[in-house]
Structure formats: structure tokens, C-alpha cells
Amino acid sequence: MPSFSTEVKNELAHFNETNLCCINAELSALLRMNASFSLSTRHRLGINFITENAAVGRRVLAFVKGLCIDDIQTELVVKRSRRLHKNNQYTIRVIPSNAVTNLLETLGFISNDSFNMGKDNALLSKYCCKEAYLRGAFLGGGSVNRPDGGYHLELSTSNYEFSQQLLSLFKQFGFPVGHTSRKDKYVLYLKESEAIISFLRMIGAEEVLEDFESTRNLKEVRNQVNRLVNCETANLQKTVNAALRQVQNISKLLKAVDIKQLPLPLQETATARINNPDASLTELAEILHIGKSGVNHRLRKLETMALALKESE
Numbered sequence: 001m002p003s004f005s006t007e008v009k010n011e012l013a014h015f016n017e018t019n020l021c022c023i024n025a026e027l028s029a030l031l032r033m034n035a036s037f038s039l040s041t042r043h044r045l046g047i048n049f050i051t052e053n054a055a056v057g058r059r060v061l062a063f064v065k066g067l068c069i070d071d072i073q074t075e076l077v078v079k080r081s082r083r084l085h086k087n088n089q090y091t092i093r094v095i096p097s098n099a100v101t102n103l104l105e106t107l108g109f110i111s112n113d114s115f116n117m118g119k120d121n122a123l124l125s126k127y128c129c130k131e132a133y134l135r136g137a138f139l140g141g142g143s144v145n146r147p148d149g150g151y152h153l154e155l156s157t158s159n160y161e162f163s164q165q166l167l168s169l170f171k172q173f174g175f176p177v178g179h180t181s182r183k184d185k186y187v188l189y190l191k192e193s194e195a196i197i198s199f200l201r202m203i204g205a206e207e208v209l210e211d212f213e214s215t216r217n218l219k220e221v222r223n224q225v226n227r228l229v230n231c232e233t234a235n236l237q238k239t240v241n242a243a244l245r246q247v248q249n250i251s252k253l254l255k256a257v258d259i260k261q262l263p264l265p266l267q268e269t270a271t272a273r274i275n276n277p278d279a280s281l282t283e284l285a286e287i288l289h290i291g292k293s294g295v296n297h298r299l300r301k302l303e304t305m306a307l308a309l310k311e312s313e
């Protein structure tokens with residue numbers, strides 16, 4: 001199973017960016033994160049970009065090719081990892097040429113014959129470009145935990161000036177950003193689920209967020225339920241476990257089946273269960289204006305449908 005970071009990056013690496021200003025900004029951040037530059041004997045510059053994510057590598061290659069007007073020569077080197085569960089490493093080499101030197105000048109890496117280490121304000125006058133820049137930084141050097149672990153998103157770089165540029169962007173957007181250093185890296189991080197979700201949404205992730213949010217909701221229900229259980233009896237524990245299981249099964253069912261296709265009584269029961277995850281059977285019976293055994297019967301029916309779904313998968 002790919003890590004959650006990989007899933008997010010795979011989605012972002014296919015984000016359809018059409019603004020030239022934003023492509024410049026995103027590529028600039030990607031290069032700041034993962035590229036080194038080579039100098040030919042004739043003082044022309046080339047690029048070496050290293051990534052573990054093939055989709056990110058392809059995106060960089062497409063951007064560089066798209067932005068260089070003259071022909072450029074590129075090479076792709078894949079270093080396969082010999083260790084299990086370790087990612088391959090992709091190196092994209094762009095051979096030194098005038099076109100690449102011009103591109104790096106346009107992107108602001110070189111100004112007045114000196115190298116700019118990370119002050120990219122010139123590229124970041126518009127909001128769209130700031131967002132694209134952060135997307136590039138995440139694609140190049142970001143990671144995020146799957147929400148069923150602890151909430152944590154971070155960007156790490158060994159380039160101090162670049163880390164300060166990123167820090168100021170996070171602050172401009174009002175994110176509750178923290179920063180620290182780890183070995184030779186400067187690390188910026190977010191720890192709050194809301195901030196992580198809005199950051200990922202801002203830089204263009206959508207599909208991965210659906211899972212993120214539903215897991216988060218489930219986690220909150222579980223916490224709420226745990227609090228209840230601590231001060232109640234073992235009997236309640238059983239009820240609560242059943243309720244949790246029902247919510248999970250019904251959510252799964254509703255992901256696969258449009259709720260409107262269910263018979264009306266089941267629709268009402270499913271909605272009532274999901275909206276009241278910690279209600280007892282008696283309470284659900286009151287909400288639905290039917291007897292307890294009726295509720296029980298309908299819930300069991302919904303769960304049977306969910307289980308049948310799992311088996312047919």
C-alpha cells in the first residue's frame with residue numbers, strides 16, 4: 001500500500017496547471033527542494049532533479065521542456081532500490097545549455113551573476129502563484145500522515161533562505177505553522193487537522209481529502225464514544241461497539257450505493273444512525289417513531305447489505 005504522502009503527491013502531480021505564472025512558481029519551488037545545478041566548461045547551467053516519485057519526476061520534466069523554447073537534452077536515470085518497501089530514485093538530468101541557463105534566470109535562480117538561494121518574492125506577487133509555489137514545495141519535500149495516525153504535515157529542506165520564504169507564505173495564508181530543525185534540515189509543520197485539510201485543499205488535493213475527512217470523522221466519533229464508555233457499564237460498551245460497527249458498515253454501504261435506491265424506511269434508519277452515532281436503540285426508536293425491534297431489524301438489514309457488498313468485492 002502506498003504511503004498517504006505518495007497518494008497525495010500522485011494526485012497533486014496530475015493537477016492541471018495552465019497558468020504560466022503558476023508553472024514558473026511551482027517549478028521554482030520543486031527545483032529549490034530537490035535540484036542541484038551543474039556548470040559546463042562554457043558556463044552554461046544544467047539541472048539534476050532527484051525524486052522518489054515518478055509522477056513528480058514526469059511533471060518536472062514536462063515543465064522544463066514546456067518552458068524552454070530551444071531544444072534541450074534530458075536524461076532519466078532510475079536507481080532501483082534493493083531494499084523491500086523502499087522507493088526507487090529517479091534522477092532527471094537536463095544537460096547544460098543556453099536554454100536552461102535562460103530558464104533559471106527567468107525563474108530567478110540567478111540574478112546579476114550571483115546565485116539567489118531562496119528569495120523568490122518576485123515570482124510570488126499573485127495568490128495563484130503562492131499556492132502553486134507551496135504545491136511545488138510539498139511535491140518536492142513534503143510529507144503528511146494518514147489521518148488515522150497523528151495529524152502531521154511537514155515540509156523539510158536543507159536550504160535556510162528557502163525555508164524562510166515558505167514560512168512567510170504559510171503565515172500570509174494564516175496557517176498555524178510550527179518550525180524546527182532536524183539534523184541538517186529546516187522543518188515547517190502543521191499539526192491541526194483543519195489546517196492540514198485546508199492546506200491540502202489549497203494546493204489542489206481533492207480526492208485524497210475525502211478519505212482523510214471520513215477517517216477523521218470516525219476518529220472523533222470513537223473518541224466521543226470512548227468518553228461515554230469510561231463512565232458506564234460493560235453493557236453500554238456492547239451497545240457502543242455495535243453502534244460504531246453500524247456507522248462504519250452503513251458508511252461503506254452508502255459509498256457504494258446511492259441512498260435514494262434504498263427503501264424509504266432503510267434510508268431513514270441509515271440517516272438516523274449516522275447522524276446519532278452514540279444514540280441507544282431506544283433513542284433511535286424514538287427518533288424514527290417505531291419500536292425497538294423494528295429499529296434492530298432495519299439496522300441488521302443495512303449491515304447485511306454492507307457485508308454482502310464486501311464479499312462481492
Ligand SMILES: [Zn+2]
Pocket residue numbers: 019020021022023126127128129130132
Ligand atoms: Zn499564478
